[in-house]
Every structure is written in C-alpha cells, then in structure tokens.
Amino acid sequence: MITINAMGEVCPIPVVKARKALESLVGPEELEVLVDNEIAVQNLSKMAEQKGLPVQSKKLADDWFSVVISVPVDPDDKFANPSVLASAMTAAKLSRSAAAEINASGSMGTGGMGAGSAEGGSKGSGIAGAGSMGTGSAGTPGADASAASADTCIPEARKNTAVVISSRYMGSGDDQLGAVLMKSFIFSLTQLEVLPKTVIFYNGGVHLSCEGSESLQDLKSLEAMGTEIISCGTCLNHYGLTEKLQVGRVTNMYEIAETMLKASSIVKP
Amino acid sequence: MPEEIKFCTGGGCTAKLGPGILSRVLEKLPKGPADPRLLIGYDSRDDAAVYKISDDTAVIQTLDFFPPMIEDPYVFGQVAATNALSDIYAMGGTVRTALNIVCFPQQMDLDILGKIMQGGSEKVIEAGGTVCGGHSINDTSVKYGLSVMGTVHPDRIYSNIGGRPGDVLILTKKLGTGLTFSAHTVGEADEKSVSDALSSMTTLNRSACEISRKYRVHACTDVTGFGFLGHLAEMVHANVSAVVFSDKIPVISGALGYADAFLYTAAGQRNRNHVQERVHFAENVNFAMQELLFDPQTSGGLLFAVHAEDAEGMLAELRADGLPAAIVGELTAPGKNDIIVE
Structure with a gap:
C-alpha cells in the first residue's frame, strides 16, 4: 500500500496528488490518501468512481481521514473492464433504490462496486464510489474554504434525517434474524444517495457502536462521509461498554432529545 | 506579475466559515422589532439589505470581500469589486457609492495595495458610482472587497422567487x-x-x-x-x-x-x-x-x-x-x- 499525506491540503491538491500516484501504479496495488476534511474524502471518492476504482474511507480521528483506492488485481480482471464495471455499478445504484434488495451479507454492495471479493460478505463496508457522491452532509461545518468562492455562507442541507437505533435487532420475532437485518440495514445506509445527518444509539442499540459489533466498518464509513454517530452514555455505562465504544462519540439525553426534535424526519428500523 | 500576492496556501484559505458553525451563532443573535421599511434582510441571511426610504426609492446595502485567487493585484482588485457590485445588479439596482474594505500586511509592498485598489476603483467608476473611502486593517493576509450602496424603485426590485411556469x-x-x-x-x-x-x-x-x-x-x-x-x-x-x-x-x-x-x-x-x-x-x-x-x-x-x-x-x-x-x-x-x- 502506498500512502500519500494530503493533510492540510486544500482541494484540488489531494485529488491531484492521488491522480498522479494512480497514474504511476500498474496494480495490483492500494493507494491510501490521508486528508483532514470530509469534503476531500468525497472529492477523492468521486474521482475513484469516475475511474471505476473501488474506494473505502474511514475516519481515524477528528480532522483525520483515510481514503483507500484499489487498483484492480490484473488487467484481465473483469472489474477492470469498464463496461462490466459500469453495468455492475448500475446494478448497485438500482439496488440502492430498494435497500431491502441488498442481501443480508452485503455481498451485492461490495461485488457490485468491484471491491475485492475476499472482503465478501462479512465486511460489506466499501463506501461505494457511486454512493459516495450522494452524501447529504452539506450541513457539515467544514472549516476549509475555497478561494474560488465568493459567497459567505452555504445554507444547511434541507434534509435533516436522524436514524434512531434502540436495539441491536431489527424488528421482533427472531433475534437471530433481527441481528442479520440490522447489520444489513446499517450497510444499506452507507449506500444511500443521501446519508442521514445523525445516527443515534441508545439502550441495546449501543452494542452496535462498540467492540465486537459487525457494523463497525459501516459506521466508520458513514462517519467518514459526514454522518454523526452518537451513543447514549448512560446506556454504555449500563451495559459495561463505556470503554468499548469504537465509533463516534458519547452523548447525553439532552442532546438526544434535541437532535430528535430538530430532525426533519426520524427513521427507526 | 506572477506571485506578487502570496497565494493562500495549505488550509489557510478560511475565506468562509462553515455553514454549521455560522448558523449556530446566527440563530442565537437577538432581533429587534421588524421595521416595515426593511424590505429585504430581516429574516434572511443575505449579504444584502434593501430599505425603503420613500415611495420611489429604496436603498440597497451590501458588502463582499475575499482573499486573492489570482496573482495579479490589479486584476484581483477588479474581480473583487466586480463581484461586490454584482449584488446591486442582481436586485435590479443602480450603483451609487462604495467603500473599500482592505486587509493588508503592513510589511508587504504598498504598491501591491495600490494596484488592488486601483483595479477596484476603476470598476466602481465604470459602474457609475463613487468610491468614498473605506477602512483598512493590518492583517496577516490580503483581503479586499467593497461595501456598496445602490438604489432601486421599491416596486421594481428583482426578487429571486418571482419566476412563473413558462418563463x-x-x-x-x-x-x-x-x-x-x-x-x-x-x-x-x-x-x-x-x-x-x-x-x-x-x-x-x-x-x-x-x-x-x-x-x-x-x-x-x-x-x-x-x-x-x-x-x-x-x-x-x-x-x-x-x-x-x-x-x-x-x-x-x-x-x-x-x-x-x-x-x-x-x-x-x-x-x-x-x-x-x-x-x-x-x-x-x-x-x-x-x-x-x-x-x-x-x-x-x-x-x-x-x-x-x-x-x-x-x-x-x-x-x-x-x-x-x-x-x-x-x-x-x-x-x-x-x-x-x-
């Protein structure tokens, strides 16, 4: 893996650096680009999608993001063929309109994007290139600014969706099925055109943002794309998970209440 | 003349505050009673206000400034002024007066500032307005723009939402x-x-x-x-x-x-x-x-x-x-x- 440090660089520099590095790669190879803001993550993902390359991103810390772009294994690889890839991407796009069709293992999402099949079902976490264009994170308080732009303020995104997860199971009936459904639901969130602004975990839901959760990669992907991930502190304490939180940050009931009241819509799987 | 103005580098181009940060501040600001003569600007977060002073005249007040995106100071002055003056035209108004807004490092060559303001002044004159002075601050990086006053007939202000199907x-x-x-x-x-x-x-x-x-x-x-x-x-x-x-x-x-x-x-x-x-x-x-x-x-x-x-x-x-x-x-x-x- 080749790593480019583009921390502190303003667009288009991170993309230009990545583009130059990709031109010199013959594959199979992975290129990691480190950047300090979500818009740069989105702009890098946008380039990868246009080039038909699988891309994954995650938030490493505040103001620290990793974007990994994969160059196909060998030139005869079917995903290196643009037409095959294009149709695969179309399929992935279509599937996003019906989230339920993305099967429980998440393999359709990854396969569709041409991501390494070894990743396969268990970690369907690639931020699909196509999906990455559709992030709804305009409300992100990105502190960087473009000298090319004269206006002083971009209004908040119109949609302010909060996803509320209060259990580690989706629906009631069979908890084993419920766990599979919930994992699939969270994966599906990463594939949507417009991402939720916030995902709130409370009560049993906090297991999903902690060590041992199979959804951690997907949640980190969401976070890297600008979705805020918050978990109830009282609940973490109750389940003895306070030290095990792996993604997002701890919150309190005041913020949970405020976020839910301010949301234009609340999604509760 | 390349590199006359140091182009903003790294993450330094914090020309605008993020919308999230800004709205958190704006929404907490106190508001006085609504003035019926204030036609545009009370509720909105525009960078312009329109105030009716008589039945046939409303004043448009606006400002805009930013750091350079080009090396040539004279052209940068022209661009910044053209951009600031545009707000008046977008409302259908006529430019009357303008005040310079200047941030400039004291130790930098003053000729550069002269060229920026020359470019700006020429554009205000071309717009039919008068530059009446301004305000300058010693700062670590260059920023320039104008505060512009224009007039418009209160019944002929261009709105941005008045379009009709078929237009x-x-x-x-x-x-x-x-x-x-x-x-x-x-x-x-x-x-x-x-x-x-x-x-x-x-x-x-x-x-x-x-x-x-x-x-x-x-x-x-x-x-x-x-x-x-x-x-x-x-x-x-x-x-x-x-x-x-x-x-x-x-x-x-x-x-x-x-x-x-x-x-x-x-x-x-x-x-x-x-x-x-x-x-x-x-x-x-x-x-x-x-x-x-x-x-x-x-x-x-x-x-x-x-x-x-x-x-x-x-x-x-x-x-x-x-x-x-x-x-x-x-x-x-x-x-x-x-x-x-x-």
Whole structure:
C-alpha cells in the first residue's frame, strides 16, 4: 500500500496528488490518501468512481481521514473492464433504490462496486464510489474554504434525517434474524444517495457502536462521509461498554432529545 | 506579475466559515422589532439589505470581500469589486457609492495595495458610482472587497422567487471560473481559459441589468458561490420547477476538461451536497457537465427568468452588447423534481 499525506491540503491538491500516484501504479496495488476534511474524502471518492476504482474511507480521528483506492488485481480482471464495471455499478445504484434488495451479507454492495471479493460478505463496508457522491452532509461545518468562492455562507442541507437505533435487532420475532437485518440495514445506509445527518444509539442499540459489533466498518464509513454517530452514555455505562465504544462519540439525553426534535424526519428500523 | 500576492496556501484559505458553525451563532443573535421599511434582510441571511426610504426609492446595502485567487493585484482588485457590485445588479439596482474594505500586511509592498485598489476603483467608476473611502486593517493576509450602496424603485426590485411556469431562463456569463482557477493553481489551466475567465470575472453585470429593465423579468439572481444549480435552486419552489438545457450552457473553453481531470473544488462538492437531492440529471448529462453546473463562480453572471415572449429579444440585445448570454432552460409547472437537467 502506498500512502500519500494530503493533510492540510486544500482541494484540488489531494485529488491531484492521488491522480498522479494512480497514474504511476500498474496494480495490483492500494493507494491510501490521508486528508483532514470530509469534503476531500468525497472529492477523492468521486474521482475513484469516475475511474471505476473501488474506494473505502474511514475516519481515524477528528480532522483525520483515510481514503483507500484499489487498483484492480490484473488487467484481465473483469472489474477492470469498464463496461462490466459500469453495468455492475448500475446494478448497485438500482439496488440502492430498494435497500431491502441488498442481501443480508452485503455481498451485492461490495461485488457490485468491484471491491475485492475476499472482503465478501462479512465486511460489506466499501463506501461505494457511486454512493459516495450522494452524501447529504452539506450541513457539515467544514472549516476549509475555497478561494474560488465568493459567497459567505452555504445554507444547511434541507434534509435533516436522524436514524434512531434502540436495539441491536431489527424488528421482533427472531433475534437471530433481527441481528442479520440490522447489520444489513446499517450497510444499506452507507449506500444511500443521501446519508442521514445523525445516527443515534441508545439502550441495546449501543452494542452496535462498540467492540465486537459487525457494523463497525459501516459506521466508520458513514462517519467518514459526514454522518454523526452518537451513543447514549448512560446506556454504555449500563451495559459495561463505556470503554468499548469504537465509533463516534458519547452523548447525553439532552442532546438526544434535541437532535430528535430538530430532525426533519426520524427513521427507526 | 506572477506571485506578487502570496497565494493562500495549505488550509489557510478560511475565506468562509462553515455553514454549521455560522448558523449556530446566527440563530442565537437577538432581533429587534421588524421595521416595515426593511424590505429585504430581516429574516434572511443575505449579504444584502434593501430599505425603503420613500415611495420611489429604496436603498440597497451590501458588502463582499475575499482573499486573492489570482496573482495579479490589479486584476484581483477588479474581480473583487466586480463581484461586490454584482449584488446591486442582481436586485435590479443602480450603483451609487462604495467603500473599500482592505486587509493588508503592513510589511508587504504598498504598491501591491495600490494596484488592488486601483483595479477596484476603476470598476466602481465604470459602474457609475463613487468610491468614498473605506477602512483598512493590518492583517496577516490580503483581503479586499467593497461595501456598496445602490438604489432601486421599491416596486421594481428583482426578487429571486418571482419566476412563473413558462418563463425562459437566460444566463449572461460563461460557467467554469471555479474549475479554471482550481486548474490554474496546479498549473494545468491553459492560457485561453484563464484569460476567458478573467475577462468574464471583470465584466460588470451593469449592462445586463440595464438591458433586462426593458423586458418582463420575473426573477433574477447572480450566479456566484453556490454554483449555477445552487442559485437556480433558490429560484424554484412549490409553485415552479425548472428544466435546464445543458447543451446550451455557455462554458469557459477548458472547464469541462478540468472537471474530467478531477480538478473540482471543495466548494463545488459542498454545492453538490446541498442541492443534488432536488436535481435530476438525464442520462446524457455527463460527469464533467454536472461538475460544471455545481462549480462555484466568482463574479458570475445574472440568471434571469423572463416572460417567454420577451426572451428572444432580450437575448439578442444582450448578445449585441458582447455578452455570451444564452437561453439555458425554462421554468415549468411544479414537477416531481425541482430541477431537471437535460
């Protein structure tokens, strides 16, 4: 893996650096680009999608993001063929309109994007290139600014969706099925055109943002794309998970209440 | 004269505060009682206010300033002034007076400041206004702009939401200044595109505004930082949608190529995030064209919604004046998507 440090660089520099590095790669190879803001993550993902390359991103810390772009294994690889890839991407796009069709293992999402099949079902976490264009994170308080732009303020995104997860199971009936459904639901969130602004975990839901959760990669992907991930502190304490939180940050009931009241819509799987 | 002004580097171009940060502050500010004479500016977060002082006169008050995006201080002064003056024209007004806003490092060559302000003053004079002084601050980096006062008849203020189904959309300048200067910063822009962009950014919207006065203009906005689609989105609402003819958009020659080379800006992606859910792109609208339509413009043109019967006449007059104006779409009855790009 080749790593480019583009921390502190303003667009288009991170993309230009990545583009130059990709031109010199013959594959199979992975290129990691480190950047300090979500818009740069989105702009890098946008380039990868246009080039038909699988891309994954995650938030490493505040103001620290990793974007990994994969160059196909060998030139005869079917995903290196643009037409095959294009149709695969179309399929992935279509599937996003019906989230339920993305099967429980998440393999359709990854396969569709041409991501390494070894990743396969268990970690369907690639931020699909196509999906990455559709992030709804305009409300992100990105502190960087473009000298090319004269206006002083971009209004908040119109949609302010909060996803509320209060259990580690989706629906009631069979908890084993419920766990599979919930994992699939969270994966599906990463594939949507417009991402939720916030995902709130409370009560049993906090297991999903902690060590041992199979959804951690997907949640980190969401976070890297600008979705805020918050978990109830009282609940973490109750389940003895306070030290095990792996993604997002701890919150309190005041913020949970405020976020839910301010949301234009609340999604509760 | 290359590198006369140190181009903003690294993350230093914090020209604008993020919207999240800003709105958290703005929403907590106290508000006095509403003044009925304040026609625009009480509720909105505009960078302009319109105040009625008599039955036939309203005052437009506006300001705009930013750090350099080009090396030549004289041209930068012209661009910053042209951009600041544009707010008056977008409201259908006439420029009257302007005050300089200057941030400048004391130890830097004062000739540079002289050239910036010369460029700015020339544009105010060209606009028919007077520069009456200003305010300057010793700062670590250069910033320049104007506070402008203009007038307009209170009944003839251009609104940005007055468009009606059937209106024709006319854009008066080429798109692609953001992409061109993004490419320019990494040495990938060609000379023609840069000079195209500069001449566009230093062209006042004055004549476009004056010509439009003779026609039935229902809505008007200037295309700046939110990009073409961001500003068009401000014109559409529950009662009217828009269709954009992407093949009719006037474009700075190299801009689409720069989008294909991934030289888009952070602000462009923010614009995409902000409005994309209201926009439907037809299959034939490729990636580069999408990026162009989201591209933030510095000192962009005016976008008019004009009565369909008046469109051809107005277009002919704008073009005769030397503007690269084009009919770029139309307003329609409200549809499933606020904006369709064909």
